[in-house]
Amino acid sequence: MKRxxxxxxxxxxxxxxxxxxxxxxxxxxxxxxxxxxxxxxDTKWSPISTEKHFGILPLLSGTLLTxxxxxxxxxxxxxxxxxxxxxYAPKKFRYYIKPLLEILxxxxxxxxxxxxxTVVTPFLQGYIPGLAGFxxxxxxxxxxxxxxxxxxxxxxxxxxxxxxxxREGAYGMGSTRLQTSFNxxxxxxxxxxxxxxxxxxxRAVGETMxxxxxxxxxxxxxxxxxxxxxxxxxxxxxxSTGDVPQNSIEYQTIFAAGVTLFVFTFLLNSISFYIKKxxxxxxx
Amino acid sequence: xxxxxxxxxxxxxxxxxxxxxxxxxxxxxxxxLSDIVMKGWEKVDFDFLTNYSSSRPKKAxxxxxxxxxLWILGLTALIAIPIGIAAxxxxxxxxxxxxxxxxxxxxxxxxxxxxxxxxxxxxxxxFVRSLNFGASILAGACTLALLILPIIIVSTREALKAVPDxxxxxxxxxxxxxxxxxxxxxxPASAGGIITGIILAISRAIGETAPLIVIGxxxxxxxxxxxxxxxxxxLPMQVYDWIGMPDPEFAKNAAGGIIILLLxxxxxxGIAVYLRNRWQKKVKW
Numbered sequence: 030m031k032r033x034x035x036x037x038x039x040x041x042x043x044x045x046x047x048x049x050x051x052x053x054x055x056x057x058x059x060x061x062x063x064x065x066x067x068x069x070x071d072t073k074w075s076p077i078s079t080e081k082h083f084g085i086l087p088l089l090s091g092t093l094l095t096x097x098x099x100x101x102x103x104x105x106x107x108x109x110x111x112x113x114x115x116x117y118a119p120k121k122f123r124y125y126i127k128p129l130l131e132i133l134x135x136x137x138x139x140x141x142x143x144x145x146x147t148v149v150t151p152f153l154q155g156y157i158p159g160l161a162g163f164x165x166x167x168x169x170x171x172x173x174x175x176x177x178x179x180x181x182x183x184x185x186x187x188x189x190x191x192x193x194x195x196r197e198g199a200y201g202m203g204s205t206r207l208q209t210s211f212n213x214x215x216x217x218x219x220x221x222x223x224x225x226x227x228x229x230x231x232r233a234v235g236e237t238m239x240x241x242x243x244x245x246x247x248x249x250x251x252x253x254x255x256x257x258x259x260x261x262x263x264x265x266x267x268x269s270t271g272d273v274p275q276n277s278i279e280y281q282t283i284f285a286a287g288v289t290l291f292v293f294t295f296l297l298n299s300i301s302f303y304i305k306k307x308x309x310x311x312x313x
Numbered sequence: 314x315x316x317x318x319x320x321x322x323x324x325x326x327x328x329x330x331x332x333x334x335x336x337x338x339x340x341x342x343x344x345x346l347s348d349i350v351m352k353g354w355e356k357v358d359f360d361f362l363t364n365y366s367s368s369r370p371k372k373a374x375x376x377x378x379x380x381x382x383l384w385i386l387g388l389t390a391l392i393a394i395p396i397g398i399a400a401x402x403x404x405x406x407x408x409x410x411x412x413x414x415x416x417x418x419x420x421x422x423x424x425x426x427x428x429x430x431x432x433x434x435x436x437x438x439x440f441v442r443s444l445n446f447g448a449s450i451l452a453g454a455c456t457l458a459l460l461i462l463p464i465i466i467v468s469t470r471e472a473l474k475a476v477p478d479x480x481x482x483x484x485x486x487x488x489x490x491x492x493x494x495x496x497x498x499x500x501p502a503s504a505g506g507i508i509t510g511i512i513l514a515i516s517r518a519i520g521e522t523a524p525l526i527v528i529g530x531x532x533x534x535x536x537x538x539x540x541x542x543x544x545x546x547x548l549p550m551q552v553y554d555w556i557g558m559p560d561p562e563f564a565k566n567a568a569g570g571i572i573i574l575l576l577x578x579x580x581x582x583g584i585a586v587y588l589r590n591r592w593q594k595k596v597k598w
Contacts, residue, residue, distance in 0.1 A: 030492045031407055037399035038408065038417060041466065044459050045420050048431060051438040106334050113331025128586050130338050135513075135582045137520025139549045140571050143556055144345050147352075147564060174341050203317075205324035228426065235428025237523035238549075242556055262430050262523065269433075269527045275442070283527075287434045291427070298426035302419060 052291055055284035062278055068285065074248035074264075076282045077271075083282065085289055087248035091165065091258035092290075095240050096233040098169025098254055099176060104226055106173070107180025111222075114181070115188040116210050127182070134178040142242025145171035150243065159255050163245030166254040172239050176229040183228065187221020188214055220308035224301045231297040235290060237262035261290045349575070353568025361569055365535055366551065370562035375570050377534040378551035381450070382519060382577075384538055385547055388454035389461070389518050394511055397462050401469025401507075406495055425463040432460045433527025441528050448529040451541040456524050461514040468510020472503035505592025509585045516581035520574070522549040548574045 060068070063083045071084025110130070114123050149167040154160045191214050199209040215222070237260075245257035246267045259267075265283050273280045364374025404421070408414040436456030446452035476499050484494040500507075525547060532554040534546045546554075548570055555567035 031403075034399045034403035034407060037396045038403040040396055041400060041417065041421055041424055041462065044435070044462070045424060047439055048427065048435050051435050052431070055438065106337070109331050109334045110338070113328070113335055117328045117331055118335075126335060126339070129342070130335070132579070132582065133338060133342055135516060135520075135578055137522070137549050137574060137578060139520070139522045139553050139556075140349075140575065143552070143567055143571060144348070146556065148345070148348050174338070177338055205320045207324040207327045208320065210327075231426050231428075235430065237428070237430045238553065241523075242553070262428065265430055265434070266523055266526050269437075269529065270532075284434060287431055291431055294426055294428055294431075295423060298423050301426075302422045 048291065052284055052288040055281055056288045058276075059278065059281035059285040063285075072250050074259075076268075076279050081278075083285075085261075085286070087250040088259055088261045088264055088286060089289070090250050090252070091240075091244065091248070092234055092260040092262070094165045094252060094254060094258060095169040095172060095244055095260055096230065098166060099172035099233045100226075100230060102170055102173035103176045103180055103229065107177045107225070107229070108184055108222060110177065110181040111184035111188055112210050112215070115185050116206050116214065130178045130181065133174065134182075136175075138175065138236060138238040139242065141171050141175055142168075142239045145239055145243035157255060161245070161255060161257045163243060163247075163257040164255055165244050165258045168240045168242075168244035169254065171243065172233055172236055175236070175239070176232055179232060180225050180229045183225030184218070184222045187218040187225065190221065191217045220304050224305050227297050227301040227304075231294045231301075234297070235262065235294050237266060241266045261286045265290075346575075349568050349571050352565055353570075353572045356565050356569030357572055361566075362573075366533055366546075370558075370560055370566050373555075373563075373566055375548060375551055375573060377537055378546050378548045378570070379573070380537045381534065381545035382547045384450045384541075384545060385453050385457065386515060386519060388450060388541060389457045390511075390515055392454060392458035393461050393465055393514070393518075396458070397465030397511070397514075398469050398507060400462070401466045401473065402495060402500075404466060405470045405473040406491065406499070421463055421466060425467065429460055429521055430523040430527060432456055433524030435459065436524060436528045446542070448531065448544055449542045450538055450545045452528055453525050453530055453545065453547075454541070456528055457518045457521060460521065460524060461518050464514040464517060465511055468513070469503075469507050472506025472510065473499060475506060476502045505588055509589045509592070512581050512585040512588070516578050516585070519547075519581070520549055520578060522547075522553055525550055526553070548577075 068083055068085055070086070071082050072086050073082035073084050074087045075082045114127070118126070145167045146163075149171055150160070150162065150164065153167060157166070160166065195213055195217055196209060199213040204212070240260045241263040244260065244263060246259045246263055247257045248259045248264070249256055251258065264286055268279070268283050273283075361374045362379065363376050364372060365376055366378070367373040404414070404417060408417060433456065436452060436459070440446045440452040440455045441448055444452075446455070480498050480502060481494055484498045489497070530550060531544050531546050532550055534544060538545045552567050552570040552574065555563045555570065
């Protein structure tokens with residue numbers, strides 16, 4: 030029986046091996062035709078035009094732009110909610126509100142995309158002149174709403190794990206809840222909170238449908254959130270819906286973009302895993 | 314004003330700010346749901362559920378997409394549940410504190426963080442092309458099964474971890490071996506947690522769009538799939554397709570599709586939350 034169970038566990042390893050193998054073998058043929066230097070420094074990305082360019086920078090900037098908008102919005106909100114729920118809110122309130130917040134995380138992302146495109150963008154266009162129909166801002170903000178519950182619930186777990194004695198010590202010195210939260214609890218829970226932020230960051234980088242639907246599909250090296258951009262993920266989706274012959278350079282660009290995304294999220298996940306392991310047993 | 318008073322005011326203000334932030338999330342959720350319902354409610358009727366896709370928005374329905382979603386759901390569950398539970402048991406009950414266990418752990422943490430679209434690339438190359446499944450239900454289900462496997466494994470482990478060691482020791486004391494202990498004591502005691510995790514994982518799989526687009530699932534299907542090798546489309550893909558249509562009338566169809574999609578998602582999540590609460594209340598060691 031142990032053997033059977035072990036084989037099932039090993040499937041997870043095979044999945045990783047499969048991902049790495051598929052991404053790197055297909056990208057290998059890509060990088061035989063396009064030099065890694067061009068890939069990383071060319072400022073244009075136009076794999077299906079007549080004049081082909083294969084610079085990942087415009088896609089990377091689109092990804093980072095939408096991600097940063099989401100993070101600027103979601104990190105302060107998420108951490109504030111976590112502090113409020115763990116240090117301020119009555120128990121009953123917390124009991125009912127948490128599942129409601131978790132619903133936000135359960136909504137399929139294509140639905141968020143629809144929301145960004147048909148509600149948030151028209152609303153913002155009333156206030157922000159020059160906001161394109163597909164833009165990084167709406168996609169980023171809605172992505173922020175999506176990752177708020179992720180940050181707030183992981184951060185709250187971290188805050189909750191801080192021993193009661195620390196809290197009581199601070200209250201005993203005459204601190205208010207605010208002072209206790211920011212000077213005692215937050216620093217003590219910092220590793221857990223950093224982990225939640227990094228995981229949310231990785232999630233935003235890999236998020237696909239919101240940006241595909243609402244941010245557009247135009248590789249654009251810009252930092253202007255009003256403009257149409259394309260993220261790495263949106264490019265992969267749009268390329269997949271078209272008819273691209275297998276083994277062509279166009280087909281391989283999907284994997285070159287995929288490998289960039291994978292390396293990125295892999296690094297973020299590894300950092301968060303390291304922090305988690307390193308600081309886990311601080312209070313045990 | 315003394316500094317103590319100032320601090321107390323700041324404390325109060327932050328309390329209100331925190332409440333406002335929390336409510337903001339809930340309000341966004343409500344705005345969002347009411348907008349969808351207003352746009353799509355008129356669409357949701359019997360015809361919408363039983364009509365095939367069409368280029369005319371008034372006639373277009375979600376029947377093939379709904380059938381495809383059910384197929385994908387069933388097959389994904391069939392593949393992912395046994396493997397996920399088995400792997401979870403191995404991780405938690407057998408592979409404790411070895412180098413191998415450590416490696417498996419790091420690997421699992423990383424897999425859980427891989428973006429879903431990357432699973433699509435894996436599925437495209439392995440299931441669709443190398444194993445020659447084509448853009449079939451089987452290929453889609455295999456891809457999604459790999460995607461939700463880490464979720465099932467992690468939640469199974471959490472559930473197993475919650476069973477106190479005294480139960481295991483008592484079982485060993487009666488002369489049971491490791492597998493007998495797991496099968497007769499640990500698994501029944503942790504079933505609630507495991508099932509909750511499975512339902513949440515399945516609900517995640519239902520909403521996935523990107524990996525299925527990448528493996529080349531069709532958006533325009535004019536028949537009901539009859540076997541695992543048939544081509545298919547699913548609800549979120551149908552919605553995505555409608556969002557991209559130039560005719561604004563299709564936005565209503567998209568909203569209608571979203572209503573059905575959300576109903577399924579909320580139903581599954583509701584069951585999961587209910588089971589979790591019931592299980593937490595009942596089991597007090």
